[in-house]
Amino acid sequence: MTPSATLSYLLNYELLGKGVLRVQRWRDERKLRAHHGKPDDPLNPPLVRTARMKELMSRHYLEGRYANGVKKVAWVTSGAPIEVLRALDFVLIYPENHAALCGARKKAVDLSVEAENAGYSRDICSYARTDIGAMLSGRTPVGRLPKPDLLVACTNICQTVLYWYRVLAAHFDVPLIVIDTPFLYQAASDHQVAFVKQQLEEAIPVIERVAGRSLSWRRLRGVAERSKTAAELWLEIMDRARNRPAPMTAFDGFINMGPIVDLRGEPETIVFYRELLAELDARIKKGVGAIKRERKRVLWDNLPIWHQIGHLSRTLGRRGVNVVVSTYTYAWGELAPMMDASRPLDTAARVYLHPILNRSTGDKLRTMEKMVKDFALDGVILHSDRSCKPYSLGQIDQRDRLVHERGVPALLLEADHNDPRAYAVEQGDARLEAFMEMMESAN
Amino acid sequence: MPEPIALPSRREAIARARARGQRVAAVLPIHAPRALLTACNVHSVEVWGPPGVDPEIGASHFQAYTCAIVRNATSFLLAGHLDDHDAVLIPHTCDAMQGMASVLVDFVRPKMPVLTLYLPRGRRASDETYLVAELRRLGRDLTALSGVAPTDEALHAALDREAAADDAVAGLWRDRAGLALSDRAFFTLLRTREFLDAEAFVEVARTAPRGERKQRGIPVMLSGIAPEPMEIFDALDEAGAHVVADDLAGVSRRIYPRVEEPDPFRRLARSLLGAAPDPTLGQPIPERVAMVRRRMEESGARGIVVYNPKFCEPELFYLPLLAKGLAEAGLPLLHVEHEMTESLGAQTRTRIEAFVETLRGAQ
Ligand code: SF4
Numbered sequence: 001m002t003p004s005a006t007l008s009y010l011l012n013y014e015l016l017g018k019g020v021l022r023v024q025r026w027r028d029e030r031k032l033r034a035h036h037g038k039p040d041d042p043l044n045p046p047l048v049r050t051a052r053m054k055e056l057m058s059r060h061y062l063e064g065r066y067a068n069g070v071k072k073v074a075w076v077t078s079g080a081p082i083e084v085l086r087a088l089d090f091v092l093i094y095p096e097n098h099a100a101l102c103g104a105r106k107k108a109v110d111l112s113v114e115a116e117n118a119g120y121s122r123d124i125c126s127y128a129r130t131d132i133g134a135m136l137s138g139r140t141p142v143g144r145l146p147k148p149d150l151l152v153a154c155t156n157i158c159q160t161v162l163y164w165y166r167v168l169a170a171h172f173d174v175p176l177i178v179i180d181t182p183f184l185y186q187a188a189s190d191h192q193v194a195f196v197k198q199q200l201e202e203a204i205p206v207i208e209r210v211a212g213r214s215l216s217w218r219r220l221r222g223v224a225e226r227s228k229t230a231a232e233l234w235l236e237i238m239d240r241a242r243n244r245p246a247p248m249t250a251f252d253g254f255i256n257m258g259p260i261v262d263l264r265g266e267p268e269t270i271v272f273y274r275e276l277l278a279e280l281d282a283r284i285k286k287g288v289g290a291i292k293r294e295r296k297r298v299l300w301d302n303l304p305i306w307h308q309i310g311h312l313s314r315t316l317g318r319r320g321v322n323v324v325v326s327t328y329t330y331a332w333g334e335l336a337p338m339m340d341a342s343r344p345l346d347t348a349a350r351v352y353l354h355p356i357l358n359r360s361t362g363d364k365l366r367t368m369e370k371m372v373k374d375f376a377l378d379g380v381i382l383h384s385d386r387s388c389k390p391y392s393l394g395q396i397d398q399r400d401r402l403v404h405e406r407g408v409p410a411l412l413l414e415a416d417h418n419d420p421r422a423y424a425v426e427q428g429d430a431r432l433e434a435f436m437e438m439m440e441s442a443n
Numbered sequence: 444m445p446e447p448i449a450l451p452s453r454r455e456a457i458a459r460a461r462a463r464g465q466r467v468a469a470v471l472p473i474h475a476p477r478a479l480l481t482a483c484n485v486h487s488v489e490v491w492g493p494p495g496v497d498p499e500i501g502a503s504h505f506q507a508y509t510c511a512i513v514r515n516a517t518s519f520l521l522a523g524h525l526d527d528h529d530a531v532l533i534p535h536t537c538d539a540m541q542g543m544a545s546v547l548v549d550f551v552r553p554k555m556p557v558l559t560l561y562l563p564r565g566r567r568a569s570d571e572t573y574l575v576a577e578l579r580r581l582g583r584d585l586t587a588l589s590g591v592a593p594t595d596e597a598l599h600a601a602l603d604r605e606a607a608a609d610d611a612v613a614g615l616w617r618d619r620a621g622l623a624l625s626d627r628a629f630f631t632l633l634r635t636r637e638f639l640d641a642e643a644f645v646e647v648a649r650t651a652p653r654g655e656r657k658q659r660g661i662p663v664m665l666s667g668i669a670p671e672p673m674e675i676f677d678a679l680d681e682a683g684a685h686v687v688a689d690d691l692a693g694v695s696r697r698i699y700p701r702v703e704e705p706d707p708f709r710r711l712a713r714s715l716l717g718a719a720p721d722p723t724l725g726q727p728i729p730e731r732v733a734m735v736r737r738r739m740e741e742s743g744a745r746g747i748v749v750y751n752p753k754f755c756e757p758e759l760f761y762l763p764l765l766a767k768g769l770a771e772a773g774l775p776l777l778h779v780e781h782e783m784t785e786s787l788g789a790q791t792r793t794r795i796e797a798f799v800e801t802l803r804g805a806q
């Protein structure tokens with residue numbers, strides 16, 4: 001800890017930053033409450049609690065900005081078991097979330113080009129390209145990303161993150177902990193669970209060494225408990241979309257999922273999701289849907305197309321189509337029942353093996369079929385994401401099964417979650433139009 | 444043009460295995476425990492693509508942004524070319540191979556069983572413990588297929604034979620200058636390891652034609668996934684280069700270290716974990732750079748051609764730092780991507796010519 005870094009952290013983050021962001025949130029909330037939207041807008045006014053999410057995420061990046069020299073920083077993958085890190089007070093940076101943020105703010109192409117100029121192919125995941133570009137150029141819409149003291153990559157979402165973090169490890173010359181989670185072609189076997197648990201046990205001394213202190217198991221259980229509570233709340237939030245009209249869209253889910261990914265285990269996350277749930281319940285009570293005229297309800301599969309969220313929600317909303325839920329956002333809640341904070345390592349080994357991306361393509365189809373039933377859906381949009389092979393391979397068969405065996409209209413929409421150069425808007429709109437007509441005629 | 448060198452064919456290898464009473468498994472890239480299959484009386488025949496199939500058949504299951512190995516292998520299977528195999532084994536090499544295995548298991552459901560293997564991505568105690576258990580699990584699946592359980596003696600013996608075959612690959616490289624083979628013929632010979640049993644391969648290596656080497660020119664190293672399509676050798680030859688070392692996933696990256704260990708499953712696990720740094724195993728990039736650089740320096744290679752199917756993420760992630768690390772040592776790198784069709788495009792040939800020209804100019 002250096003005195004100047006500590007002073008800067010206290011001043012810019014604790015004293016000024018937090019205060020400014022709180023005031024900003026009050027302003028945003030006021031604006032959102034007063035927002036009545038244009039009469040021809042197919043969407044109802046946005047959720048007011050989104051302002052709280054913005055505050056939490058901005059605070060998170062602001063803390064990161066001043067963290068070096070004050071707190072230890074770990075860069076982690078979205079599916080990484082972070083509870084031990086959180087219990088040891090690491091500031092956690094999620095490059096995937098950062099890349100998504102760049103995508104949503106239309107900065108991803110510029111940053112990707114930086115990476116491409118350094119030799120990274122346009123055929124690799126656009127999150128990785130965006131973030132490598134930010135790393136090489138030092139440019140980011142969040143001001144500054146702190147340098148990591150430690151990297152943690154968990155393969156439960158893809159192998160891509162392992163290669164990506166090898167690049168980060170070579171660049172920053174810091175230790176990389178790999179938590180390797182064998183892909184579940186079938187139900188998890190004992191040796192697979194034992195493998196993940198043993199890796200977690202092996203990781204603890206490495207993390208402690210970087211942290212410069214020992215892990216408190218009491219604190220770890222506390223973090224695990226809060227992770228579970230937040231995941232349960234998130235699941236409840238997702239499940240509120242079973243109501244007709246649904247009080248939220250999957251696009252609201254994409255926007256509000258930041259804290260369940262980045263701030264799992266923090267008390268503020270629980271407070272935020274409780275408030276969001278209350279807002280949804282108030283909407284349900286009043287019969288207010290996320291879109292004004294919900295006629296068709298649809299499932300979204302795969303990552304969002306970050307650069308098209310606004311356009312897609314309006315294009316679909318105009319035809320009365322509400323994308324009520326997605327496999328991607330649901331993934332952050334569906335494992336909540338598996339969590340048991342009293343046995344943090346055993347539970348983590350099991351839970352972190354089971355994200356949807358680490359389960360078979362057949363299992364994913366069953367998950368989608370169940371969601372179609374539970375949420376009373378009329379169709380499925382499968383975003384065929386050229387940047388995300390693990391999520392996308394299998395979708396052709398999944399779509400065929402949905403259409404031919406279940407009679408559910410389903411569309412394979414070719415795009416890229418973070419690279420607008422790989423998405424043709426007009427062509428996409430035409431395909432969506434045809435899909436909406438197909439849904440209409442299915443009834 | 445391929446020169447007349449008498450080598451056993453895949454078909455003959457399969458027929459011989461059948462005559463020995465073995466089951467036959469099609470094995471997908473990259474790292475697979477050949478010795479375990481042999482100890483279970485299963486003969487392995489590898490499928491690297493191949494080129495020359497109609498990739499459109501695979502397109503009914505995989506998007507166009509899937510690598511050609513997966514699309515072509517799926518097409519090959521769906522076109523019935525693996526119908527005479529008793530099983531398909533798919534190691535978890537990467538996200539694409541994971542997708543292929545999962546789609547075959549869940550949706551395509553070919554008539555033969557699809558076996559899977561997850562290789563851990565580290566070299567820690569946990570990786571070894573896990574891999575031993577995973578290999579035992581695969582052993583049970585193979586036993587269910589062949590009715591033969593792998594005894595310790597059989598597995599040790601199979602490991603010895605595989606180690607001898609690995610030595611033979613290394614030996615062929617050591618003797619390269621004294622083999623009367625063009626690069627294309629040399630690699631055709633090396634690649635018989637994909638379908639011959641270890642003893643047969645050792646014999647093929649032993650009887651490789653000695654004499655004056657047929658190719659001369661600028662020495663280069665060949666890296667990437669597989670030397671497929673093999674027109675790469677003709678293109679290099681025409682450009683005035685010859686291959687003096689390889690770092691191909693299908694060839695030298697699979698020369699495993701010899702391990703002494705009483706438990707044969709542990710011996711097999713340690714040997715697999717000791718593989719040369721390979722992106723698909725997620726090993727540190729500096730280790731990979733150092734290894735490639737050392738091999739280039741030892742072999743006298745003046746540049747390296749990395750030859751990959753398009754959309755190969757593991758390779759693509761490691762390339763920029765590999766190129767940078769080698770450039771620092773004055774060793775240029777050319778990356779060539781292909782669609783695994785029958786022939787190389789004119790543009791690729793021109794790039795190869797220009798690269799070799801640059802190397803010549805730097806002499
Ligand atoms: S490949 Fe897919 S899962 Fe992996 S980092 Fe990229 S978007 Fe995420």
Ligand code: SF4
Nearest residue numbers: 510512537539755756
């Ligand atoms: S390693 Fe590369 S070429 Fe091989 S299957 Fe994976 S993506 Fe395809």
